[in-house]
Amino acid sequence: MRSASVPIYFDYNATTPLDPVVREAMLPFLGANWGNPSSVHAVGRTARAALDDARYRLSSLWRCKPSEVVFTGGGTESNNLAILGTARRLRARGRHLVCSAVEHPAVLHAFRFLKENEGFDVTELPVDSAGRVSISGVEGALRSDTTLVSVMAANNEVGTLHPVADIGRLCRERGVIFHTDAVQAFGKLPFRDIHQFEADLVSVCAHKFHGPKGAGALFIRSPLQPLSTQIGGGHENERRAGTENLAAIAGLVSAFERCVITPAFDAATLLPLTQRLAAAAAGIPGVTVRSSSADSDRLSNTVAFSVQGTDGIALMATLDLEGVCASSGSACSAGSLEPSHVLAAMGVPAAEANALVRFSLGRDSTRDEVDRVVALLPRLISRLRG
Numbered sequence: 001m002r003s004a005s006v007p008i009y010f011d012y013n014a015t016t017p018l019d020p021v022v023r024e025a026m027l028p029f030l031g032a033n034w035g036n037p038s039s040v041h042a043v044g045r046t047a048r049a050a051l052d053d054a055r056y057r058l059s060s061l062w063r064c065k066p067s068e069v070v071f072t073g074g075g076t077e078s079n080n081l082a083i084l085g086t087a088r089r090l091r092a093r094g095r096h097l098v099c100s101a102v103e104h105p106a107v108l109h110a111f112r113f114l115k116e117n118e119g120f121d122v123t124e125l126p127v128d129s130a131g132r133v134s135i136s137g138v139e140g141a142l143r144s145d146t147t148l149v150s151v152m153a154a155n156n157e158v159g160t161l162h163p164v165a166d167i168g169r170l171c172r173e174r175g176v177i178f179h180t181d182a183v184q185a186f187g188k189l190p191f192r193d194i195h196q197f198e199a200d201l202v203s204v205c206a207h208k209f210h211g212p213k214g215a216g217a218l219f220i221r222s223p224l225q226p227l228s229t230q231i232g233g234g235h236e237n238e239r240r241a242g243t244e245n246l247a248a249i250a251g252l253v254s255a256f257e258r259c260v261i262t263p264a265f266d267a268a269t270l271l272p273l274t275q276r277l278a279a280a281a282a283g284i285p286g287v288t289v290r291s292s293s294a295d296s297d298r299l300s301n302t303v304a305f306s307v308q309g310t311d312g313i314a315l316m317a318t319l320d321l322e323g324v325c326a327s328s329g330s331a332c333s334a335g336s337l338e339p340s341h342v343l344a345a346m347g348v349p350a351a352e353a354n355a356l357v358r359f360s361l362g363r364d365s366t367r368d369e370v371d372r373v374v375a376l377l378p379r380l381i382s383r384l385r386g
């Protein structure tokens, strides 16, 4: 049993601790192997060999060509490159873009940027009360000038899974590029290969599966060549300028091998824990569970609920005082009183969309921690309302 002073960490969708084996894999590049992979001399060539090896290993796991892997500085950058780069590359073909209304800001705001500043027309797809887009919704939005569709694999706030493979097949039939932000899916859903998403572009972010922060990757199906969003040298095959961060890349690949191939988030362990949290929350008057009630439609580690008569900031602060780390939506909007755009798109009234609690569990979460939170919640919520 944990001591009371050790926080209960139920915020694994925000980030995860670095796996010790992953850390070991990174250390050579913070020490002896410090070269620049673009240098032609011996020190540079040693670094280049490590970079090539990392790309080769990741492409073998993904079952794609090494040239289809681009290393980036994280999930935000992968999403930006996929969306801005593809829309701009295909601009002569069409200016209509489609995304879901519940995307992470790294996707949603990239589309809005293109609309507000570069003359693109963007359709934001509605979702149902569980936060899910429908295939018919995507189909109805496609136009002759649509070039790009983006729908996330799993939502970070409520954990809803989207039918991305079906959407991907539809897009391919219609000659439209499909991107998925799969950042929350890796390590949580079974992984076969990168083609399981049926997407032309797939975003990956290492710190969501026990890798380092600031490390990401983008799968780009050849021959698509998004315009680089960073201007500079010809790194990553002209797709991402800037000297490669070898320690981060080594960490990403090691974490993928360790925590995605066999998912670090074990559904058989986590589902009963989140079910228990959901049932306890649902039993409190004025609390509504917003994660899908169908377990197969949500991430097994995530449960989100809204609380009438209080707000997200007060809920987070009080949970924190009690030693519970949770989130009121995406970490980026923590500290702001903005209602969750995800709950708003799900049709939740603003007062409740402003009072979201997300518990996201991980590999070190225990039944004892869940029991303690279950015992705490009714008292904590009634105190806040009082």
Ligand SMILES: Cc1ncc(COP(=O)(O)O)c(C=O)c1O
Binding pocket: 013, 014, 073, 074, 075, 076, 077, 079, 104, 106, 152, 154, 155, 156, 181, 183, 184, 205, 207, 214, 330, 331
């Ligand atoms: C679904 C999703 N996409 C993208 C990101 C952005 O990742 P990062 O902030 O590491 O760039 C996150 C992080 O919360 C996320 O949950």
